[in-house]
Amino acid sequence: MFESTSLNERNRKKQSLVKIFFLMMTVLLILPVMIILGVLIYKGGPVLSFEFLFEMPTKNGAAGGILPALVGTVWLVTVALIASVPLGVAAALYLSEYAPDNWFTRAINLAIINLAGVPSIVHALFGVGAFVLFFEFGTSILAASLTLAVMTLPVVIVATRESLQAVPQSFREACWNMGATRWQTIRRVVLPNSVSGILTGVILEVSRTAGETAPIMFTGAAAILPFLPESVYDQTMAMSLHLFVVSTQVPNMPEGIPYGVALVLIGMVLTMNAVSIGFRTWLRGRKKW
Amino acid sequence: MVGQELQSPATEAMVEVRDLTIRYGTEAVLRNVSLEVREHEIFGIIGPAGSGKTSFLRVLNRMDQMTTGMSWDGDVTFAGRDIRKVRNLYGLRSRVGVVFPLPVGLPLTVYNNVALSPRLRGIRNRQQLDEIVERCLRRAALWDEVKDRLDSLGSLLSGGQQQRLTIARALSQEPDLLLLDEFSIAVDPVTTMRIEDVLKELKKEITIVLVTNLVQQARRLADRTAFFLTGDCIEVRPTEEMFEAPDRDQRTREYVEGRFG
Numbered sequence: 438m439f440e441s442t443s444l445n446e447r448n449r450k451k452q453s454l455v456k457i458f459f460l461m462m463t464v465l466l467i468l469p470v471m472i473i474l475g476v477l478i479y480k481g482g483p484v485l486s487f488e489f490l491f492e493m494p495t496k497n498g499a500a501g502g503i504l505p506a507l508v509g510t511v512w513l514v515t516v517a518l519i520a521s522v523p524l525g526v527a528a529a530l531y532l533s534e535y536a537p538d539n540w541f542t543r544a545i546n547l548a549i550i551n552l553a554g555v556p557s558i559v560h561a562l563f564g565v566g567a568f569v570l571f572f573e574f575g576t577s578i579l580a581a582s583l584t585l586a587v588m589t590l591p592v593v594i595v596a597t598r599e600s601l602q603a604v605p606q607s608f609r610e611a612c613w614n615m616g617a618t619r620w621q622t623i624r625r626v627v628l629p630n631s632v633s634g635i636l637t638g639v640i641l642e643v644s645r646t647a648g649e650t651a652p653i654m655f656t657g658a659a660a661i662l663p664f665l666p667e668s669v670y671d672q673t674m675a676m677s678l679h680l681f682v683v684s685t686q687v688p689n690m691p692e693g694i695p696y697g698v699a700l701v702l703i704g705m706v707l708t709m710n711a712v713s714i715g716f717r718t719w720l721r722g723r724k725k726w
Numbered sequence: 727m728v729g730q731e732l733q734s735p736a737t738e739a740m741v742e743v744r745d746l747t748i749r750y751g752t753e754a755v756l757r758n759v760s761l762e763v764r765e766h767e768i769f770g771i772i773g774p775a776g777s778g779k780t781s782f783l784r785v786l787n788r789m790d791q792m793t794t795g796m797s798w799d800g801d802v803t804f805a806g807r808d809i810r811k812v813r814n815l816y817g818l819r820s821r822v823g824v825v826f827p828l829p830v831g832l833p834l835t836v837y838n839n840v841a842l843s844p845r846l847r848g849i850r851n852r853q854q855l856d857e858i859v860e861r862c863l864r865r866a867a868l869w870d871e872v873k874d875r876l877d878s879l880g881s882l883l884s885g886g887q888q889q890r891l892t893i894a895r896a897l898s899q900e901p902d903l904l905l906l907d908e909f910s911i912a913v914d915p916v917t918t919m920r921i922e923d924v925l926k927e928l929k930k931e932i933t934i935v936l937v938t939n940l941v942q943q944a945r946r947l948a949d950r951t952a953f954f955l956t957g958d959c960i961e962v963r964p965t966e967e968m969f970e971a972p973d974r975d976q977r978t979r980e981y982v983e984g985r986f987g
Binding site for chain 2: 538
């Protein structure tokens with residue numbers, strides 16, 4: 438009764454073809470990543486040194502190190518996170534846990550989607566108008582970070598909302614049935630089980646924030662500024678803008694330097710991601726339904 | 727309705743329902759039901775799937791508020807108060823324990839599952855919490871199986887254990903009214919019997935509404951029983967009469983004798 442018919446054979450063949458196709462697509466996907474990393478390490482690797490990472494740039498970046506850009510990017514990302522994570526998580530909590538399904542909520546959701554679709558250069562101009570000029574922060578870390586925060590807000594909101602909605606509704610109902618308020622339910626059951634998803638959103642935000650150039654160009658990042666920022670009201674260098682400068686703006690640039698800068702930038706993002714992923718895995722290991 | 731003449735004046739009504747009609751959108755799933763649940767009784771509700779039993783429970787602790795499209799007409803009082811007019815729904819729900827057919831082990835430790843409700847009430851004292859947790863787990867016939875792993879996740883227990891955890895959690899509310907919706911669906915027969923014994927004990931303290939698919943379970947436990955059929959309450963009467971009385975409704979007789987449903 439287990440002899441295979443020709444139909445069985447055909448199905449099995451089709452199945453293995455499909456599998457190979459999917460596998461090839463996956464390989465195609467990781468190929469560019471491998472090439473980028475390979476080229477960067479090959480060309481930029483030799484430039485890396487203690488001095489490159491921890492010294493001030495000289496000759497418009499053609500010599501010396503990238504310390505102010507490194508420090509500047511850390512400032513920008515940190516301040517942007519401080520601004521956008523609480524705001525984004527609070528908004529997502531409202532939308533997921535409190536908001537009734539009416540035209541107002543749908544309008545907000547539409548606005549978030551649209552915000553995500555705004556090109557970064559438009560965000561940059563908004564940042565100039567709102568933060569640099571109107572709020573008179575000047576071109577500063579504060580103005581640049583807030584611009585980045587506005588730009589990445591949709592990512593945080595959507596990721597948070599998704600992870601909140603991944604918590605089964607039956608958990609909420611069980612809590613409500615015990616007489617718990619919405620907030621008690623959120624604090625004791627919903628949030629603890631969506632932290633890892635929220636972190637995913639934050640990870641995405643960090644990567645995007647560290648890499649964006651346009652929104653910070655006019656709002657707070659300077660091309661070459663061989664000082665470390667001392668407060669959020671200072672201008673600063675940033676890795677992404679520095680990469681743009683050393684690759685296109687400075688004549689007689691040694692070939693390895695742009696690759697080195699790019700390698701450090703990617704390394705930074707990957708390190709931050711790795712830390713968050715590690716944290717997330719640790720959190721996940723402690724729970725699950 | 728036959729059951730009403732049998733009402734003894736000694737026991738007070740815990741829940742009084744008058745002309746309750748429940749709708750989802752425009753479709754009525756329960757029509758013009760009037761009955762009362764008396765203090766310290768186990769009130770059984772039997773009937774085939776889709777007869778409105780669960781919807782009835784959902785009204786009793788105002789779960790309709792969380793269910794989109796659900797609405798109801800009629801008067802329902804709980805401990806003498808019109809539940810439609812209760813503004814503190816949190817207070818109402820904390821006095822009504824609910825157990826659903828499918829267990830909901832919250833993703834908390836076993837201990838915290840049971841200690842959650844006391845904590846919501848503001849009990850912080852660890853010793854007091856320990857006592858409540860042990861008492862409720864014992865009553866739900868779960869203590870012996872989990873006493874050595876109170877700190878492991880409730881959601882990792884087996885299905886039957888999770889169901890008993892849910893029961894323990896409902897008991898930890900120290901409710902006045904306990905709503906059981908086919909609680910034994912995920913529980914093995916031996917444990918079901920143990921829980922049934924606990925329920926018989928519990929009715930000295932609280933009132934229980936037991937929705938069940940198992941006609942024999944209603945017969946074992948319920949003092950009075952209602953028979954729901956496709957949105958109508960066919961009759962309410964003392965449980966023994968449901969199974970014996972010659973004047974019972976034709977449909978009731980066929981249902982309890984297993985001839986349809």
